[in-house]
Amino acid sequence: MTTGSPSHPPLATAAASAPRRSILLSAYAVSPERGSEPGLGWQVATRLARYHDVTVLCSPEVEGDDYRGEISAYAREHGAVAGLTFHYVEPPWLSRWLQRPGGSPLRPLYYVGYAAWQRAAYREACRLHARVGFDLAHQFNLSGYREPGYLWRLGLPFVWGPIGGASNIPWSCFAGFPPRERLFYGARNLVNRLHMHAGPTSRRCRRAAAVARSHGLIWGISADDCRMVNTCWRCPAEAMLETGAAVQPAARVRTYDGRRPLRLVWSGVHIGRKALPVLLEALARLEADPANPAVELVVLGEGPQTPRWQALARRLGVAECVTWAGRLPRDQAMAYVAEADLFVHTSLLEGTPHAVIEALSLGVPVLCHDACGMGAAVDARCGGKVALRDADTSVQGFARWVGRLARDPAELQQLSRGALARADELSWDRKVEQIVAGYATLLGSTTKCEART
Structure with missing residues (x-):
C-alpha cells in the first residue's frame, strides 16, 4: 500500500547524484504518530521516497500498538506519496509470545522474538526481490546492533544502520544506583561484551559486516559503536546519528545578560542511569562559593527516584533553587526548555536523546557527558561536554561548565547561535541526504536525481 504525503516542506537541495533506484528498507517499527523508533522509521522512509522507489518491510503492530492503522489513517487524510510502499510482515507466534506489552517476565527474551520477525521478513524479502528486483537492501531499525536481520543474504549492495548499543556505563559510576539498577546495568555491561565478541549474535553480525x-x-551512532564495528567485526563504519531535528517555531538565540539567575532545565525519567544527582551536587559546589552567580534549575519528569533526589537536594542545600515540574504534556515541557538558558543532560547511557536534539533546535545550548549519541550530537559550537569516567569527574565538570557560562553571557549567546546551526546540520532532511549519498556511492551513480516534492 502507498501512504500519505509527509507534512514537511520539500527539500531545498538534491541530496546526491543518483538515478531513482528500487530500495528495500527493513524498518520493523514505523508510525506517523509516534516518536522514538517508529517515528524514526516514518521520518526517513517518507523522505527517502523523494529520491528512490522505496519498499518498507515493517510490522503491522508492535506490542499491541496498531501501526498499520495509524499509517492507513494518515494516508486517508493526506493522500498517497509516490514511490513509497509498505509491505506488512505479520509477527510469527514466537514474536507475539516474547514481545508482549507491559512488564512481562519474558521481557529479557525480547530480541529472540525480534529475531523471529526478522526471519519472517527475510522470507518476504526473497519473494519480493524475485518479483521486483531491488537495487539495494537497507537494514534500518530497530537500531540496536544485536540484530542485523538477514537482508545481507540477498546478494544486493547492503546498508546497515545507524546502529547503536555498544556503549557501557563505567563501573565507577554504579555507586549512586539503586540496587536493582546496579544489578541490571552490571549484567548489561557483561552481556554486551559477550554479544560483541562471542556467541550466535556476534557470528551473525560478523557475517553481515563481511x-x-x-x-x-x-x-x-556513537564513537563506541563505530569502534565496535572497526575492532570486533573488522569493518569500516561511518558516523550517523539515528534521530533528526525538526523546525521549532520557538527557536531563538538566548539573551541571558548575567544579571538574573542562569536558567537550567533537566529532563528525563527519574531512574539511576539518568544521574540527576551529578547536577545537584554540581549546584551544591557552586552554592558553596558566594562569588558564583545564581542558578535556577527546572527538573522535568518523574520516576521511582524522585523522592530520593528531592531529599538529596534538601540535604545538599540546593532545594530552594530547584523546581520539580513533574511529568508534563510535551508542549508544556517544551515551553520550559524554550525559556531556559542551558539544557543539562547528565545521563550515563543513551542512544541519541531526542530531548538533546529538541533543545538544540530551540537554540538552547546543551551540557552533557561526552559519551553515546549525545556526545556525537553536541560539539564545541553548541555546548559543553564532560568526560564520563567517575562520579567526581562528572560533578566537577558540570559545576565548572555551569559556573563558566553563568559568568560569560557572550559565550552562552555564541553557543546558542551554534545550537541553531547544529540543529540544521542534524535535521531530518540532512540525514536523508546523507543516506542517499551513501546509496549513490555504493551503486556507482553519476546521474543527477532530483528530490520529489
Missing part, C-alpha cells in the same frame, strides 16, 4: 565490507556500508 558483506558490508565487500559491497556495502555500516553507520554507527
